[in-house]
Amino acid sequence: MDKITVKKLIDFRYKSERSKKTFANNLKQDKKSENASGGDYWISSLSTISNIFKTNNTDLFADKIELLYNKIENSEDKRTKLMFQRNIDILYSFEDFDFHNIKPNLDLEFLKKPESKSIIDIQGFPIHVKPNHVFTFHNNGNYEIGAIWFIAKLQGYKRVELGMFADVLYRYLTKNYSKDYNVNLSYCCAVDVSNGHDVNYTNIQKGEIPILIDQTIEEIKTTK
Numbered sequence: 001m002d003k004i005t006v007k008k009l010i011d012f013r014y015k016s017e018r019s020k021k022t023f024a025n026n027l028k029q030d031k032k033s034e035n036a037s038g039g040d041y042w043i044s045s046l047s048t049i050s051n052i053f054k055t056n057n058t059d060l061f062a063d064k065i066e067l068l069y070n071k072i073e074n075s076e077d078k079r080t081k082l083m084f085q086r087n088i089d090i091l092y093s094f095e096d097f098d099f100h101n102i103k104p105n106l107d108l109e110f111l112k113k114p115e116s117k118s119i120i121d122i123q124g125f126p127i128h129v130k131p132n133h134v135f136t137f138h139n140n141g142n143y144e145i146g147a148i149w150f151i152a153k154l155q156g157y158k159r160v161e162l163g164m165f166a167d168v169l170y171r172y173l174t175k176n177y178s179k180d181y182n183v184n185l186s187y188c189c190a191v192d193v194s195n196g197h198d199v200n201y202t203n204i205q206k207g208e209i210p211i212l213i214d215q216t217i218e219e220i221k222t223t224k
Contacts, residue, residue: 001027003119006168009216010161018141024223027125042152042193044068045094050132054097054110061095081151090152090193102198104190107134110124111145112218114209117176120168123217129172136181145177146187156195163199163209164216165190170201 004027004051012023022148040046048064051057068091075081111134116120118125131147138144147169151157157165177183204210 001126003126003129006165006213009127009213009220010157010164011062012220013212013216017123020219020223024220033034041083042087043088043197045090045193046132046150047154048091049094050148053103053132053148053150056099058095061091065091068182086154094193094196095194102187102191102200103135104137104139104184104187106118106137106139108137110135117172120172120175122168122171122213123221125217125220127213131169131172134173134177135187139184143181144184144187145173145181146184146189147173148187149190150193151190152192152194154194156197157192159197159199160209160212162192162197163204164212166199166201166209167204167211167213170204 008023010222012020015023044064048060052060065088068088072081075084113131113134118129120129121127131149134145134147136143136145147167149169151162151165166188169190170183170185173183173188183201185201185205187200189198191198199209204211
């Protein structure tokens with residue numbers, strides 16, 4: 001079965017009954033459920049925000065914005081210009097974002113994220129998990145681990161949808177690292193850079209955000 005992204009699971013929830021059947025049957029027959037893309041539309045803003053999270057260097061905002069304006073000037077394609085402008089808009093809107101709310105104020109060690117660890121099995125479905133950073137820290141005598149996942153969508157994600165990213169992120173950390181570290185639920189976090197919203201696994205544990213991953217996969221499995 002082809003690896004499945006959280007975005008695909010979210011998209012499935014809004015499909016018509018007919019489209020859901022096509023999606024589910026393609027998965028069960030090991031067919032691609034959607035065309036491969038030629039790259040991430042939001043990579044310019046996402047990569048910059050990810051680097052700022054790691055380095056605390058907010059000068060990267062201005063550097064990338066200037067670079068993108070230059071790319072707009074040098075491009076003749078309207079769609080490319082629009083893509084760069086949308087990434088610029090995100091960077092401008094994110095300049096006042098408080099990164100301290102999504103990372104511990106402690107010394108962090110950033111771990112490598114091998115592709116071999118990026119797939120987790122949920123009810124027999126290979127879910128692809130690609131956090132921007134996995135980091136460890138020493139907290140009150142405990143060795144803890146957290147992760148951050150920056151995502152974007154044209155109209156932004158709802159908080160319940162962000163919860164699906166945070167949920168699989170928690171399962172990813174539990175599967176791959178819980179033998180050596182305590183998973184810190186508050187720093188197991190998904191952030192939508194389109195609107196500045198964030199959800200961590202503590203929100204899910206408290207019942208503020210419903211768990212939708214298993215429900216969605218179960219619906220795919222029973223769709224005929």
